[in-house]
Structure formats: C-alpha cells, structure tokens
Amino acid sequence: MENVKSQITKVMSAVFEVPIEDITETSSVDSIDSWDSLKHLNLILALEEEFNIVIPDEEVGNLMNYKLIELIINECRK
Amino acid sequence: MKYxxxxxxxxxxxxxIITIEDIEKFVELTGDDNKLHVDEKYASKTNFKKPVVHGMLGASFISTIIGTKLPGDGALWFSQSLEFLLPVRVGDTLTIYAEVIKKNDKEKIVELKTNIYNQNKQIVTSGFAKVKVIEPEVLVSEKTENIEIKDKVALIIGGTGGIGRATCIQLAKDGFNIIIHYNKNKALANEIKAEVEKLNKKATTIKADILNDLEIKEMVTKGLRTFEQINVVVNCAATTIANIKIQDLLWLDFLKQLELNIKSTFSIVKEVLPVMLKNGYGKIINIGSYSVDKPNTEWTSYITAKSALVGLTKSLAVELAPKGVRVNLVTPSLVNTELTADIPEKMKLLTAVQTPLRRLALTSDVAGVISFLASEKSDFITGENIRVNGGQIMI
Structure with a gap:
C-alpha cells in the first residue's frame, strides 16, 4: 500500500511539476496552483500508465485530491 | 395539579415491569428478605411454586402515581387501604391506575380508587387512597402571566447522538439547563450530563422510546418536574438509513422513517406545547436532511420522511407564530457521525471535494446554528430552513 502512495506522489510531482516533498495526503486541486484541466488529463494518463489500469470515464472527474486518487486507484486495481 | x-x-x-433488580433494591432498602420473596428453592416447596414479589413493592407505585401524576406535586397522601388479591412475579407488567372518586372542597382532599393490574388484565391489588392537595403560596404568586424566564431549559431529543451531544454542550455554554433524552446509551447520557454540569448548568437524563406516546408524555412530565420549564426543544433523533432499491422497498420502510421523523415530532410538540403557550414563548428546532434538496438513490423512505418534516415544520410555524412559538429547521449536509458511519469513505471524500468549503459538516457547525435559533437573536425567524452545507446550495 505504501508503494501505491509513493507511486502516486511521484506521478503527481511529475505531472504538476512541483517538488516531491510538496505532495502530501492533503494535496488537492485547491492546493496545487498548476492543477488545471489540461494537467488533470495528463494526470489521468500518467496514473493509467504507472499502474497499468484504465480509469473509468465516470471516475475521471472525481480524482480531485490525493485521498480520492488513492482510493480510486485501489478500486481500479482490484 | 391544582385542586x-x-x-x-x-x-x-x-x-x-417488575425485575429481579427491583426485588434486590427493595430487600436492601427494607430488610425484608422473606424467603418466599427471594429464595426460589424455598418458594418451590410452597403452593406458590415460584417467588412472590413483595406486595408493598407493587403498591409503592401507587405512591408514584399520586406523587407525580394525580394530583402530582403537593400531594399529601395520608390514607390508603390495600387488598393483595393475586401474587405478582418477576417479569410481570404492572399497570397502576388512579381515579378520582370523591372531592372535599373545604379540606382540599381527593379520594382515589387505586387498582393495580397485571399483563393479563387481572386486578392484583386494589384499594382506596385519600390525599390532601397542598398548594404552596409561592406557586400561587407564579400564576401571573408572562413570567420572566430566568433559567432557560432545553430538551434535546436524541441527546446522545453526534449532533445531539454537540447541541447539549453548546446550549449549556449558552446558559441553558439541559434535559438530555436518550433511548439506549445511558452511560453516554450520563457522560454528557457531567460535561454540562462542568459548565455550571443543571442537567438531567431521561430515557424514552419516542415511538411510544406514553413514554413521550412521561419524559416531558419528568422534565417539567425537574426544571418547571421547557423553552426549547431540539429534535435530533435519527435512525440508520438503509439503502433499499425501489423494487425492494416496503411500505413498512416508509412507516419506520415517518414514525421517527413525523409522528414522534408531532407527539413531542403536543406534549411541550402547553408550557410554551403558557409562557407565550418557545422554540422548536427540527433537523432536516440535505438529501431533500439533492436526493440520492435508494434513500426513498428517508427522503420522503425528511421532506414531510419540512412541511410539518412550516405548518407548525404558521399556526404557532401568533402564540410566540417559533418552529425552524436546520438542514446539514453530510455530517461525520455514527449515523453516517456506513456511508462509503469515497462518497464522503467526493462530497467534501464538491463542497465549496471543501469539507464535511461538523456536529459543531450544526450546533452553532441551533444555538442561534434557540437564542433571542433569532426571535423574528420562524418557518425557516437554515442549510448548513458549506456552500452546496450554490452548486
């Protein structure tokens, strides 16, 4: 599980171009200035590639913060 | 009751209902440990075969009915005849009746027929009581209208729930004495009582099943006997919300929610109304649900009942406003409480992220609005529905 967290942190850091130490469990669309609609799509693609999963369309809009990303990734991996 | x-x-x-604990307490108090009452082996060798409850234990409830109901406070019970007609056993449900059969206006004495029945409608004890009704002068002087309410009292229905507990504490901080209603969790009710008392306010706990009108009546009677006033009622009672698809939904599921949200609210209001009307002032605060504005699937019976509560609140408000009683609704969005414990974490996270203020409601958020509605600051507000939803009303 800890591995999933570190993978999410790595992906978010790369996509949003922020230092890895700035990504925390409270990170969200409100706390990361560079998180715009284009970066959001890049995030989806990067997460799908990193975890080798397909994120369902209805979940795309729900990945709005770290905790939701973790929860939905874990659901997709089941 | 006045003469x-x-x-x-x-x-x-x-x-x-007579329990084994009743027998133990009676033996401890009176020292009457007659083996016919306490020793099963001994009793089995007699014609009674099983222990018989002390006759005076059952009869002592005549004292309760005289002292608390008819005539109630001020009753001086000075004569009683008794005949014990049938044995009473542990587990029997006793119903104690008192009926006024004679009055002596000169001496202010009432004579009562006092009968005790068991669950099979058999008379187990019969007798007659004579009671003088004492009316202290202080009570007469308080008869003047528009009495000043010095010690405000709030009755919190469902006081041990998440919102109920926060409301008890908030209103105690606001200066109210608190009647904490509970149904099951006596230990928690006592814990909240201690917290209220730490705030230098008085509190009492009262157990009642609010689906039972008789228990509601007794709860209000007990509350009034303790504090003499009920100025604010906050109805926080709630039950778990089952997810039921419409195909599987039964009318019984609707009834369960309607009885808790509508019938109990109606019955509680009817019981507290006389004291509020006498004061020409009162506040009734109901708790609604955000799901009425934003319905989700599989909660049909709950949403229907909460929608009906909106109507009940407005109807009560319009009828009672000229009499000084304000009735309002507080509608929180998803609050993290025991009631919502079964809601999936994902739904809670999504609700928070979609809320403009980016979090779920806290019990203290709801209690804060209840505090406002209970105070004089909101005296020109009635029939209102205040939404506590972090800005979800805008989206």
Missing amino acids: NDIKIGDKEKLNH
Whole structure:
C-alpha cells in the first residue's frame, strides 16, 4: 500500500511539476496552483500508465485530491 | 395539579415491569428478605411454586402515581387501604391506575380508587387512597402571566447522538439547563450530563422510546418536574438509513422513517406545547436532511420522511407564530457521525471535494446554528430552513 502512495506522489510531482516533498495526503486541486484541466488529463494518463489500469470515464472527474486518487486507484486495481 | 383543576372521574396510569433488580433494591432498602420473596428453592416447596414479589413493592407505585401524576406535586397522601388479591412475579407488567372518586372542597382532599393490574388484565391489588392537595403560596404568586424566564431549559431529543451531544454542550455554554433524552446509551447520557454540569448548568437524563406516546408524555412530565420549564426543544433523533432499491422497498420502510421523523415530532410538540403557550414563548428546532434538496438513490423512505418534516415544520410555524412559538429547521449536509458511519469513505471524500468549503459538516457547525435559533437573536425567524452545507446550495 505504501508503494501505491509513493507511486502516486511521484506521478503527481511529475505531472504538476512541483517538488516531491510538496505532495502530501492533503494535496488537492485547491492546493496545487498548476492543477488545471489540461494537467488533470495528463494526470489521468500518467496514473493509467504507472499502474497499468484504465480509469473509468465516470471516475475521471472525481480524482480531485490525493485521498480520492488513492482510493480510486485501489478500486481500479482490484 | 391544582385542586380546582381536579375533577371527579379524572384518571391516570403508569406501567412498570417488575425485575429481579427491583426485588434486590427493595430487600436492601427494607430488610425484608422473606424467603418466599427471594429464595426460589424455598418458594418451590410452597403452593406458590415460584417467588412472590413483595406486595408493598407493587403498591409503592401507587405512591408514584399520586406523587407525580394525580394530583402530582403537593400531594399529601395520608390514607390508603390495600387488598393483595393475586401474587405478582418477576417479569410481570404492572399497570397502576388512579381515579378520582370523591372531592372535599373545604379540606382540599381527593379520594382515589387505586387498582393495580397485571399483563393479563387481572386486578392484583386494589384499594382506596385519600390525599390532601397542598398548594404552596409561592406557586400561587407564579400564576401571573408572562413570567420572566430566568433559567432557560432545553430538551434535546436524541441527546446522545453526534449532533445531539454537540447541541447539549453548546446550549449549556449558552446558559441553558439541559434535559438530555436518550433511548439506549445511558452511560453516554450520563457522560454528557457531567460535561454540562462542568459548565455550571443543571442537567438531567431521561430515557424514552419516542415511538411510544406514553413514554413521550412521561419524559416531558419528568422534565417539567425537574426544571418547571421547557423553552426549547431540539429534535435530533435519527435512525440508520438503509439503502433499499425501489423494487425492494416496503411500505413498512416508509412507516419506520415517518414514525421517527413525523409522528414522534408531532407527539413531542403536543406534549411541550402547553408550557410554551403558557409562557407565550418557545422554540422548536427540527433537523432536516440535505438529501431533500439533492436526493440520492435508494434513500426513498428517508427522503420522503425528511421532506414531510419540512412541511410539518412550516405548518407548525404558521399556526404557532401568533402564540410566540417559533418552529425552524436546520438542514446539514453530510455530517461525520455514527449515523453516517456506513456511508462509503469515497462518497464522503467526493462530497467534501464538491463542497465549496471543501469539507464535511461538523456536529459543531450544526450546533452553532441551533444555538442561534434557540437564542433571542433569532426571535423574528420562524418557518425557516437554515442549510448548513458549506456552500452546496450554490452548486
């Protein structure tokens, strides 16, 4: 599980171009200035590639913060 | 009850289930450990075969009905005849009746027929009581209208729930004495009582099943006997919300929610209304649900009942406003409480992220609005529905 967290942190850091130490469990669309609609799509693609999963369309809009990303990734991996 | 208000034919009743703890307490208090009452082996060798409850234990509830109901406070019970007609056993449900059969206006004495029945409607004890009704001068002087309310009292229905507990504490901080209603969790009710008392306010706990009108009546009677006033009622009672698809939904599921949200609210209001009307002032605060504005699937019975509560609140408000009683609704969005414990974490996270203020409601958020509605600051507000939803009303 800890591995999933570190993978999410790595992906978010790369996509949003922020230092890895700035990504925390409270990170969200409100706390990361560079998180715009284009970066959001890049995030989806990067997460799908990193975890080798397909994120369902209805979940795309729900990945709005770290905790939701973790929860939905874990659901997709089941 | 005042002597002049008592009429021949007036009746009262109360119920009590005899338990083994009752016997133990009675033995401890009186020292009567007669083996016929306490020793199963001994009793089995007699014609009674099983222990018989002390006759005076059952009869002592005549004292309760006289002292608390007919005539109630001020009753001086000075004569009683008794005949013990049938044995009472542990587990029997006793119903104690008192009926006024005679009045002596000169001496302010009432005579009562006092009968005790068991669950099979058999008379187990019969007798007659004579009671003098004492009316202290202080009570007479308080008869003047528009009495000043010095010690405000709030009755919190469901006081041990998440919102209920926060409300008890908030209103105690606001200066209210608190009647904490609970149904099951006596230990928690006592814990909240201690917290209220730490704030230098008085508190009492009262157990009642609010689906039972008789228990509601007794709860209000007990509350009034303790504090003499109820100025604010906050109805926080709630039950778990089952997810049921419409195909599987039964009328019984609707009834369960309607009884808790509508019938109990209606019955509680009817019981507290006389004291509020007497004061010409009162506040009734109900708790609604955000799901009425934003319905989700599989909660049909709950949403229907909460929608009906909106109507009940407005109807009560319009009828009672001219009499000084304000009725309002507080509608929180998803609050993290025991009631919502079964809601999936994902739904909670999504609700928070979609809320403009980016979090779920806290019980203290709801209690804060209840505090405002309970205070004089909101005296020009009635029939209102205040939404506590972090800005979800805008989206």
